[in-house]
Every structure is written in structure tokens, then in C-alpha cells.
Amino acid sequence: MAVVPFHRVNVLTGIKASRIIEDPVQCADLILKARRPLLVLGAKLIEWSVDGKLALEYALDIARAARIPACGTAHVKGKMVELGVSPDSVYDAVEIVNALKDPDWRGVKKEGNHDLVIFLGVRSDLEEQCLSVLKHFAYKHLRTMTLDKYYFPHANYSLPNFKKDEQWRGFLEELIANLRKER
Amino acid sequence: MAEVVKELTRKEKEIRELVRAEIPWEPVGPTPMPGIADLRSWDMRLLKTYKPWYAPFCDLCCLCTYGKCDLSQGRRGACGLDIATQQARMILLACLMGCSAHAAHGGHILEYLIEKYGADKKIDMGTYIELEAPNIRTVTGLKPETLGDLKTVIEYVYKEITHLLDSTHFGQEGSYLDYESKALHASMLDHVGMEVADIAQIVGFDFPTSVADTPLVDMGWASVDESKPVILLVGHNPATSTTIIDYLRENGLYDKVEVAGICCTALETTRYSDRAKIVGPLSRQLFYVRTGIADVIVTDEQCIRTDMPIEGDKVGSRVIATLDKAMYGLEDATDWDTEEIVKRMVEDKKHFAILNTKKAAEVAAKVALQVAPQRRKRWITEEEAIELAKKCTNCGMCERVCPNLFSIGDGIVQVAKRNFDLIKEQFNQCIGCGKCEQECPNKVPIFKIMQVAASKETWKIRAGRGAVMDTEIRNVGAPITLGTIPGVLAFVGCSNYPDIDDVADMVYEFARRKYIVTLTGCAAMVAGMKKFENGKTVYELFPPEFDAGGVLNVGSCVSNAHISGAAIKIANIFAALPLRANYEVMADYVLNRVGACGIAWGAMSQKAASIGTGFNRLGIPVLLGPHSSKYRRLYLSRKEDDDWTVMDARKREIVDSGEPSPEHIAYVCETKEKAMVMIPKLCIRKNDTPQGRSIKLNHYISLYKKYMGGGLPEDVHLFIRRDADIPLVYKKEVRAYLKEIDWQPKEPVGLPTLIGTYPTKVPLEAVIH
Numbered sequence: 014m015a016v017v018p019f020h021r022v023n024v025l026t027g028i029k030a031s032r033i034i035e036d037p038v039q040c041a042d043l044i045l046k047a048r049r050p051l052l053v054l055g056a057k058l059i060e061w062s063v064d065g066k067l068a069l070e071y072a073l074d075i076a077r078a079a080r081i082p083a084c085g086t087a088h089v090k091g092k093m094v095e096l097g098v099s100p101d102s103v104y105d106a107v108e109i110v111n112a113l114k115d116p117d118w119r120g121v122k123k124e125g126n127h128d129l130v131i132f133l134g135v136r137s138d139l140e141e142q143c144l145s146v147l148k149h150f151a152y153k154h155l156r157t158m159t160l161d162k163y164y165f166p167h168a169n170y171s172l173p174n175f176k177k178d179e180q181w182r183g184f185l186e187e188l189i190a191n192l193r194k195e196r
Numbered sequence: 197m198a199e200v201v202k203e204l205t206r207k208e209k210e211i212r213e214l215v216r217a218e219i220p221w222e223p224v225g226p227t228p229m230p231g232i233a234d235l236r237s238w239d240m241r242l243l244k245t246y247k248p249w250y251a252p253f254c255d256l257c258c259l260c261t262y263g264k265c266d267l268s269q270g271r272r273g274a275c276g277l278d279i280a281t282q283q284a285r286m287i288l289l290a291c292l293m294g295c296s297a298h299a300a301h302g303g304h305i306l307e308y309l310i311e312k313y314g315a316d317k318k319i320d321m322g323t324y325i326e327l328e329a330p331n332i333r334t335v336t337g338l339k340p341e342t343l344g345d346l347k348t349v350i351e352y353v354y355k356e357i358t359h360l361l362d363s364t365h366f367g368q369e370g371s372y373l374d375y376e377s378k379a380l381h382a383s384m385l386d387h388v389g390m391e392v393a394d395i396a397q398i399v400g401f402d403f404p405t406s407v408a409d410t411p412l413v414d415m416g417w418a419s420v421d422e423s424k425p426v427i428l429l430v431g432h433n434p435a436t437s438t439t440i441i442d443y444l445r446e447n448g449l450y451d452k453v454e455v456a457g458i459c460c461t462a463l464e465t466t467r468y469s470d471r472a473k474i475v476g477p478l479s480r481q482l483f484y485v486r487t488g489i490a491d492v493i494v495t496d497e498q499c500i501r502t503d504m505p506i507e508g509d510k511v512g513s514r515v516i517a518t519l520d521k522a523m524y525g526l527e528d529a530t531d532w533d534t535e536e537i538v539k540r541m542v543e544d545k546k547h548f549a550i551l552n553t554k555k556a557a558e559v560a561a562k563v564a565l566q567v568a569p570q571r572r573k574r575w576i577t578e579e580e581a582i583e584l585a586k587k588c589t590n591c592g593m594c595e596r597v598c599p600n601l602f603s604i605g606d607g608i609v610q611v612a613k614r615n616f617d618l619i620k621e622q623f624n625q626c627i628g629c630g631k632c633e634q635e636c637p638n639k640v641p642i643f644k645i646m647q648v649a650a651s652k653e654t655w656k657i658r659a660g661r662g663a664v665m666d667t668e669i670r671n672v673g674a675p676i677t678l679g680t681i682p683g684v685l686a687f688v689g690c691s692n693y694p695d696i697d698d699v700a701d702m703v704y705e706f707a708r709r710k711y712i713v714t715l716t717g718c719a720a721m722v723a724g725m726k727k728f729e730n731g732k733t734v735y736e737l738f739p740p741e742f743d744a745g746g747v748l749n750v751g752s753c754v755s756n757a758h759i760s761g762a763a764i765k766i767a768n769i770f771a772a773l774p775l776r777a778n779y780e781v782m783a784d785y786v787l788n789r790v791g792a793c794g795i796a797w798g799a800m801s802q803k804a805a806s807i808g809t810g811f812n813r814l815g816i817p818v819l820l821g822p823h824s825s826k827y828r829r830l831y832l833s834r835k836e837d838d839d840w841t842v843m844d845a846r847k848r849e850i851v852d853s854g855e856p857s858p859e860h861i862a863y864v865c866e867t868k869e870k871a872m873v874m875i876p877k878l879c880i881r882k883n884d885t886p887q888g889r890s891i892k893l894n895h896y897i898s899l900y901k902k903y904m905g906g907g908l909p910e911d912v913h914l915f916i917r918r919d920a921d922i923p924l925v926y927k928k929e930v931r932a933y934l935k936e937i938d939w940q941p942k943e944p945v946g947l948p949t950l951i952g953t954y955p956t957k958v959p960l961e962a963v964i965h
């Protein structure tokens with residue numbers, strides 16, 4: 014049976030649904046294989062916390078472990094600055110997607126467009142729509158991944174719907190460890 | 197300029213007759229009653245900078261039996277259509293739905309009023325409004341003088357709708373850009389239809405006009421006296437609601453019956469009687485209906501729930517459908533004897549369609565008076581809520597279906613533990629869709645439990661004032677176009693926002709900063725549903741004038757035409773550019789020189805799609821809340837890469853301004869905080885004087901610092917032309933940054949215009965005033 018996304022406003026009606034990644038090792042491989050990955054951080058990261066640790070901190074750990082540039086959307090930048098990190102770029106979700114879909118865009122580091130974009134913490138209806146833009150208009154040059162707690166059908170790679178926050182945290186921690194190890 | 201003499205076609209002659217071209221109040225411009233292709237080149241110029249951004253909901257098209265067709269990864273459907281064009285087609289359909297809703301509303305009101313007063317009834321908008329119909333005059337070239345003239349206008353709109361709808365049929369249009377141009381056309385027509393509707397209402401129902409300080413009226417369910425029979429009006433069309441008030445007044449019953457409303461009908465009714473009550477916006481519709489407080493629910497059109505009779509049955513409220521657009525399968529009792537209808541409704545608990553306003557009004561009053569004493573109406577107590585909440589197993593199903601993506605189950609669990617804090621917070625986020633309760637496997641009566649979370653406060657909102665006065669435009673035209681009033685904001689649209697407080701917070705922030713804040717529809721209501729210092733709402737705290745720091749409730753959805761109208765008035769009254777059949781010139785002026793921005797934070801309906809897209813064609817950017825990515829289409833630029841070339845009409849040369857102002861024209865923001873930063877930026881225009889620009893940048897930078905953790909906006913350099921543009925308080929910091937990035941000053945554009953940068957019939961002289 015097809016996977017039903019956690020928030021049902023995001024149900025897919027179509028042909029191509031994302032591949033579920035349940036293994037953090039495989040996930041780390043996919044990220045490390047990318048030549049120019051980009052992490053897009055959404056405002057939910059400053060709302061969610063797991064066991065007292067802000068979700069944003071996990072995201073920043075991932076960025077650091079894999080040396081991935083991060084784009085702060087919405088007002089995430091404020092919290093990042095508080096945590097002593099400044100984002101590599103500041104765009105809203107729809108703006109970064111608008112740039113990403115252009116194969117000739119120079120990317121946030123001005124080194125060329127990205128080949129993998131990883132979403133984390135954009136509110137799920139907006140994130141699903143952003144993934145749809147890229148699925149339809151950037152499929153030739155860009156793969157998409159989401160590391161959110163829920164399944165996103167429009168991505169190329171998505172995590173499953175985790176029943177418990179702890180499972181998600183476990184995944185992210187293992188992912189971070191693997192990224193550090195394999196880098 | 198030498199005029200090219202050409203033979204008028206039969207169609208052109210017909211149009212000239214319809215708009216009475218021989219009356220020389222202004223020369224007739226290039227596009228009287230434009231057809232689909234007449235403003236296409238303007239659209240294409242807009243779309244060149246603000247490219248459509250499509251977020252398809254699905255990979256497929258299923259609009260004909262050749263399908264379903266998979267349109268993913270470059271595939272085309274059996275008709276040749278690609279995914280972008282399919283999205284644009286859906287957008288056009290949405291805009292047509294919106295445009296038709298307002299046009300049909302206007303058409304119905306006109307029929308009703310012409311029946312009552314005759315087609316010759318004069319349009320009089322009061323002492324301070326001579327330019328009575330800026331949209332109509334600009335688009336059609338007709339200066340409407342009577343209700344009959346408005347009928348001519350609405351028939352033009354109807355005709356265009358038919359042609360536009362035709363283009364969505366199988367086959368035919370194959371370009372997403374052309375579909376977008378058609379959507380822009382439909383949405384421009386929407387503003388014409390809205391203007392027809394509201395002018396007719398103002399004239400026919402004696403709504404306030406040529407006045408700023410309309411009465412402050414009561415809002416919130418607590419303002420409804422539940423000990424009296426309650427008639428609840430839901431929808432947008434005031435024909436029935438005003439007749440109900442007339443009936444109650446004429447029969448000495450107005451003290452004995454409460455008249456309350458939800459959605460725009462509520463706003464319209466308070467324009468007619470300041471004793472009517474506003475229950476709240478669309479998002480409170482189902483919640484309030486399920487309290488059962490209403491004895492009679494009277495529906496008209498647009499944004500009413502489609503299950504009203506079913507919901508009425510659940511709580512014993514009787515439903516009367518008064519317009520043919522929504523008859524719910526009910527028996528049509530229009531021709532029945534009044535007493536017979538009353539009897540059946542009271543005794544048999546029946547609902548009816550009654551398409552005669554007078555009869556519907558009489559029945560509503562009589563039924564309310566008779567059933568109220570039989571019905572038991574009350575809100576549940578905390579103890580009862582606690583008991584009901586114990587059924588919740590926290591299974592999480594409600595969260596999965598919630599379109600606002602939160603877990604009401606968590607709040608219910610807290611209620612069971614006698615804690616109401618979370619559910620009160622959640623009630624502010626609830627958009628009232630009812631999906632949670634429907635999905636709950638344990639049949640937890642979520643809406644009932646929410647009654648303990650619902651604030652029993654009342655608020656004050658100013659009754660809708662209609663159009664901005666010509667005198668006001670004369671006073672503020674200069675400061676707006678020079679930039680010393682930092683912007684004109686229009687908070688419009690529905691109640692599909694992340695949190696009900698968001699709109700009030702934004703209005704408060706920008707009114708304090710001396711922006712002019714206009715509001716309509718549900719946005720106007722929710723702006724008043726929060727109290728700030730001294731327990732006052734924004735309507736009590738800020739002046740009601742169209743001037744710096746003013747907060748104006750313009751009226752209902754159809755009153756949006758007065759906001760686009762105000763922008764046109766600035767070009768016509770202040771800059772003295774002729775508007776007659778001169779849409780392109782007006783839109784070009786507004787885009788380049790009027791620092792206006794729409795904020796449709798809770799946009800939900802197709803009407804909101806056409807209202808927003810209509811603003812876009814007129815050159816007004818619209819910022820949308822996060823749900824609006826589900827409209828599937830935005831108009832975005834990419835500031836570093838797009839073409840910011842304009843014509844400097846003074847020098848008659850094309851210059852690369854390098855300045856992305858306005859940066860986007862249809863744009864989704866994820867959070868209120870980011871919206872606060874984007875709004876001042878979207879008010880920047882190329883013709884700002886140094887003083888005006890520094891004021892605008894002052895707001896942009898200070899809000900950026902407030903919400904983005906300090907520092908300077910990443911793109912601030914793009915908006916600084918010379919040192920004088922830099923706000924005084926940030927001089928040092930900005931100068932240091934500019935030095936670091938090796939910024940070079942540039943010449944401000946004297947008279948920026950897009951005319952002359954794309955193929956158009958409009959000569960450059962036309963924009964020089």
C-alpha cells in the first residue's frame with residue numbers, strides 16, 4: 014500500500030512518489046555522494062525540540078558534519094545567530110526553490126547550482142509544495158531529500174512517518190555520526 | 197503625437213457607443229472595454245520579470261476522458277498540454293470562479309435595486325467623491341451615472357467571462373503565459389465587478405460613503421444577546437439581511453430579535469445598521485453554528501458551508517437559503533404562503549429555499565420568534581468539557597487531518613486534566629474546518645469542547661466606510677509617491693492563517709510606523725479581534741482616515757475595488773494622468789510609483805485568488821500566508837538575475853536600475869515574523885525621493901533587526917542609490933557594509949516607467965505628467 018503522508022493535506026495524486034530512506038547509513042551515503050548539496054532550514058526548527066534539544070541544533074550538526082551550506086528561510090536566521098552560526102544564505106522557501114529550479118543558477122556559494130537539496134523544518138504543506146516545484150521543474154539537474162519527521166511524497170528521498178520523536182532523533186543522531194565518520 | 201487614422205470596426209463602434217465616447221470628460225484611451233488580447237503585452241512585460249512559479253498538487257490532468265494524463269518529467273497530455281500550462285489553466289479557472297462570484301453578486305444586487313428604484317437611479321457617492329468608479333472608468337471608459345450604466349458594465353464582464361472560460365476547454369490555449377495573461381484579465385474584471393457591486397450597494401442601501409469615522413460596532417459572539425431570538429446571516433450578499441432589518445424595524449421587533457452575521461454579510465449588515473453584530477470571520481462559521489445559538493440561519497452566497505442544513509439539523513437551527521446559487525437541495529418555497537412556511541419550519545423543523553427577499557425576511561423573523569422559546573441554548577461548562585474530553589485516547593488521528601498542522605488532541609488531553617491553556621492557544625490557530633471531529637475514532641465532540649476555549653470577549657470594529665475620498669487622495673498623493681508615507685497596505689482576504697492574532701499584530705506594527713493601513717473582509721474582522729494597550733483594538737487606537745497611521749475598514753470583499761480604486765485615484769487625481777480606457781498607464785504608474793502592498797495572510801478562496809491577481813495586474817504586489825502555496829502559482833523574480841531595466845521618461849532613455857522594486861508580486865511567506873520584514877521592502881518604489889527612501893529603508897532595516905537576529909538585510913545595497921538614501925540611524929553601519937562590498941552609487945531614475953521597454957500602443961508621452 015502506498016504510504017500516506019503524516020499530514021493528509023499532503024497526499025500525492027500522481028505517478029512518482031518519493032523513495033523512503035530508513036537507514037541512516039544509506040542516507041549519509043546519498044548526502045556524501047552529492048557534489049554540491051544544500052540544506053534548507055524552515056521555521057519549524059525553532060519551534061520543535063526533542064528531549065530539550067532544539068531541532069535547529071540537529072540541523073546545524075548535520076550541516077557541520079557534512080560541510081553542507083545552509084539556507085535559513087523565514088526568520089530562522091535570528092535563532093541561528095543566537096546559536097552563533099550565520100546562514101550561508103537567507104531566502105524564503107519559495108525563493109530558494111525559485112532559484113534552485115534554474116539549472117544555470119550559481120548556487121549559494123556561487124560555485125554552480127546544487128545537485129541535492131535537503132529540506133528540514135519547513136511547515137509541511139509549504140514544504141510539500143516546494144518539493145513539487147522541484148520535482149516538476151528541476152528533475153533534470155536536482156534531487157530532493159527531506160529529513161523531517163514525516164513522509165513527503167513529492168521528494169526524491171524521504172524519511173518515513175516516525176511514530177515517536179525519539180525514533181526520529183535516533184535517525185538524525187546516527188545520520189550525523191555517519192556523516193562525521195564517512196567524511 | 198500624430199494619430200494613426202484607421203477605420204473603426206463594427207465592434208469598436210459598438211464599444212464607443214456603450215461607453216458614450218462622444219462625451220468628452222476625458223479623451224478615450226487605447227483600450228475601452230478591453231478583450232482578452234488587448235492588455236496582453238502589458239501582462240507579458242510583467243511576467244518577464246515576475247515569472248510564474250508553479251507548485252503542482254499532482255502529476256496528472258483529469259479534465260477530459262482522454263486522461264488521466266501523466267504530465268510529470270516533461271510529458272505532455274493527449275491534447276499536447278504540459279504541466280506548467282495545466283497549472284496556469286487551473287489558476288485561470290480559480291480566478292474565473294472568483295470573478296464570477298463577485299460579478300454575479302453585483303449583477304444580483306443590481307437586478308434587485310433596479311426592480312426597486314428603476315434603472316435611472318443616480319449614482320451619488322457623496323460630497324467628497326467625484327471620481328465614483330475608478331476601476332470602471334479605467335477599464336471600460338464609461339463614466340457610470342446610473343444603476344442602468346452599471347448594468348452595461350456588468351454585462352461586459354459577463355461576456356468576457358464566457359470567452360475566458362471557453363479558453364479552458366480541451367485543446368486550445370497551449371501557453372502558460374497566455375493562460376496567465378487571461379487570469380490577469382479575469383482578475384482585473386473582478387475588480388470591475390466588485391466595484392459595480394459595492395457602488396450599487398452604497399447607492400441602493402444607503403451605506404456610508406464620503407465619511408471616515410463610521411460607527412464602531414460590536415464584534416464577537418459575546419456581543420450577541422442569547423436570551424433573545426437570534427437570526428444568523430451567513431455569506432456576502434446584503435439584499436436579504438437589509439430587508440430583515442427593515443422588517444424588524446417596521447414591525448417594532450428590532451429590540452426583540454438579535455441579528456448577527458458571519459463573513460462579509462456581517463460586515464455589510466453593520467454598514468446598514470450599527471446595531472447588527474459581527475460574530476466573526478469564516479473560520480468561526482462551523483464552530484458558531486454548532487453552538488446552536490442561532491435560531492434561524494439565513495444563507496445567501498459565497499463562502500457559506502455546503503452542509504448548512506445538515507449542521508442546522510444537528511442543533512435544531514432552521515435554515516433559509518435565499519439565493520439560487522446555494523439551494524442545498526431544499527424545497528423551493530418562494531411561492532408558498534408565508535404562514536405555511538413558518539408553520540412547517542417551526543413544527544416540522546424543516547429548512548427551505550425562499551428566493552424572495554421580503555418573504556425570506558418575514559419568515560426568518562417569525563420563525564426565530566417562535567422557535568427561540570422552545571430551544572435550550574447554552575455554552576457547555578468546564579466540568580462538562582472535562583468529562584467529554586476523557587473520551588480522547590490521544591490517538592493522533594485529528595492531527596493527521598488538520599490543515600493547520602497541529603494536534604488538537606493534545607489540547608483535549610490537557611482539558612481532561614483540567615488544564616485549558618493549550619486548547620485556548622489552539623483555538624486561535626483553528627480555521628474551523630471540522631475535519632478533526634469527523635476523523636476522530638472515539639467520537640470526541642471536539643467543537644463542543646472548544647467552547648470552553650472560545651473567548652467570551654467582545655471587540656470593536658469600525659463599520660465599513662466604502663471608497664477613499666478624493667480629498668484624502670489630494671492630501672496624501674504627494675507623500676505616498678515621494679515615499680514619505682512609507683506605504684499603503686491592504687490587508688485582505690479570508691481566515692486561513694497560521695494564527696488568528698497575526699493580522700492584528702501586523703496592522704498594529706505598521707500603523708504605529710505611520711503606514712496607511714486599509715482592510716476588507718475577514719481580514720478586517722480579525723484585525724479587530726485583539727486588544728492592545730488600554731484594552732483597545734486597532735480601530736479604537738488609530739485614526740480612521742486615509743492618512744499616515746490610519747486604520748480603515750473599507751468594507752466587505754467587494755470593497756476591495758475601493759483599494760485598487762484608491763491606487764488609480766492617486767495616478768488620476770494626484771498625478772493628473774487621464775484614466776479613461778487607459779489601464780496600462782494606470783497600472784504602470786501604480787507599479788513604479790505607488791508604494792502599495794496587499795497582504796492576503798489568510799487567503800483561501802478562489803475569490804481571494806482573483807482579488808490578488810487583479811491587484812497584480814494593476815502593479816500592486818501581494819504577500820500571502822503559507823497556505824497560499826496551495827494556490828499553486830506565485831509570481832516571483834530573482835533579484836540578482838532578473839531584468840530591472842526601466843525607461844526614464846524624463847531622459848527618454850532605458851536604464852538598468854538594478855533595483856528589484858517591487859521584488860515579487862505574488863509571494864508566499866512562511867511566518868508572520870518574516871512577513872513583517874518583507875512588507876516594508878515590497879513598498880519600495882524606484883521613484884522614492886532620497887528622504888522617502890531613507891524612511892522606507894529605516895523600517896526595512898529596523899524590522900529586519902527585530903526579527904532576523906540583527907545585522908543588515910542581505911540585499912539592502914540593492915535599494916541604496918546614493919548616500920542620502922541611507923537612514924540616519926544606520927548611517928555608520930550601512931556605510932561600512934557598502935564599503936566592504938565595494939558598492940557604487942547610481943543615479944536615481946527620474947521618472948520610471950515600463951512604457952517604452954516593450955511593444956505597446958501607449959506612447960511615452962502618456963506617462964509624463
Ligand code: SF4
Pocket residue numbers: 257258259260261262263264265272273274275276277366367
Ligand atoms: S485535457 Fe489534455 S491533459 Fe487533461 S486529461 Fe484531457 S487530454 Fe489529458
Ligand code: SF4
Pocket residue numbers: 587588589590591592593594595604605606608632635636637638639640642
Ligand atoms: S482523534 Fe479523537 S481520540 Fe484521537 S487524539 Fe484526536 S480527539 Fe483524541
Ligand code: SF4
Pocket residue numbers: 594597598599600601602604625626627628629630631632633
Ligand atoms: S477544525 Fe481546527 S483543529 Fe480541527 S482539523 Fe480543522 S483546523 Fe484543525
